[in-house]
Amino acid sequence: MTVTVEQLENTLKSGFPDSNIIVEDVSGGCGAKFSIVIGSDKFEGVSLLERHRMANDVIGELMKDIHAINFKTWTKKQYEEKMKQ
Amino acid sequence: MSVGYTGRFLVGGLHSTNIVRENGVRSFSRYYSSVKDEYQKKIADQVKEFPCVLYMKGTPERPMCGFSNTVIRILEAEGATFKSHNVLEDDDLRENIKSFSNWPTIPQVYIKGEFVGGADIMMNMYKTGELSKMLEDAGVVEKQ
Numbered sequence: 001m002t003v004t005v006e007q008l009e010n011t012l013k014s015g016f017p018d019s020n021i022i023v024e025d026v027s028g029g030c031g032a033k034f035s036i037v038i039g040s041d042k043f044e045g046v047s048l049l050e051r052h053r054m055a056n057d058v059i060g061e062l063m064k065d066i067h068a069i070n071f072k073t074w075t076k077k078q079y080e081e082k083m084k085q
Numbered sequence: 086m087s088v089g090y091t092g093r094f095l096v097g098g099l100h101s102t103n104i105v106r107e108n109g110v111r112s113f114s115r116y117y118s119s120v121k122d123e124y125q126k127k128i129a130d131q132v133k134e135f136p137c138v139l140y141m142k143g144t145p146e147r148p149m150c151g152f153s154n155t156v157i158r159i160l161e162a163e164g165a166t167f168k169s170h171n172v173l174e175d176d177d178l179r180e181n182i183k184s185f186s187n188w189p190t191i192p193q194v195y196i197k198g199e200f201v202g203g204a205d206i207m208m209n210m211y212k213t214g215e216l217s218k219m220l221e222d223a224g225v226v227e228k229q
Contacts, residue, residue, distance in 0.1 A: 048209060049202055056189055063189040068152055071205050 003032055003065050015058030016040045020079050032065060037072040039079025048073070124181035132195040136223035137167035140182050140193045145169055152204040156192045159211045165225045197223050 008023045020039035027033040036055070043051045051073035056063065063069075074082060132138050137160070143149030145157050160167055172179035172191050183189055186200040194201045196219055201207070210216035220226045 048206055049200075052202070052206065053187070059189075068150075068190060 003034075003062050005034070007062065008034060008036070008059070011060075011062060012036070012038060012055075012058060015055075016042060020076065026070070027067070033068045033070075034066060035070045035072075037074070037079070039074045039076050041076050043073055043075045120177060121181060121184075124177050125185055128178070128182060128185045131170065132200075133198040135168040136197055137165055137220065137225045138195040139167050139169040140172055140178075140191055140195075141169055142171070142173050142191055144171055149173060150191075152190075153192045155204045156194060156207050159207050159216070163211070163217060163220055163226055165220045167225060196220070 005023045005025050009021055012021045012023065013019070016038055018040075019042070020037070022037040024035040025033070026035045038055060042054065046054070052071055055071055055073055059066075059069070072082075139156060139160070141148060141150075141153035141156065143153055148154035148157055170178065172182060179191065182191065182193060186193055188200065188203065190203055192203055192207075194203070194207055201219070202210070207216065210219070217226070
């Protein structure tokens, strides 16, 4: 089964409501590979490892068909700052 | 034998446990759960064997995945000594390390027996200098 950008976006949007979500397919021969940016207030005061765990939990079963994900897990404030750059 | 991988499972080798889980054959599942316990125990010991332990695809000399390669380069840049395990050589290890840490991907880095993260987190901690401190504290790099 191939995971699509849309599937991932929808899953992440329901797991992180009111968040900025960017999903990009960056696979190149190695298998299904995605780059994901999440800007969510849910990450406020949460360590990086825990942020990634939260994102992994939301992606859940889809992860079985994905080789790798590059995460950027930012708070909304961080997201706005990074996007300005 | 040519070995390639699609997504998460190896193809082309002998991987009885994958077949077991897909078919859900009962007698084999019982066999599998004892293998699982054994592996969870083995990993719990393994991560404490050395202050810095890396689970990766391939070997430090020949990483078989870009993410594993990234972690190797970071540990090299830090000048850290570490012990690595190649999950491509052991399919049971490959699956069990994921449930051990509750982390779905490889590479995985353990410092002082604790799961620290995969490639993204290592890169982040490398940039912030947090990793240097942690490795120094674990005694696997020489203090500057």
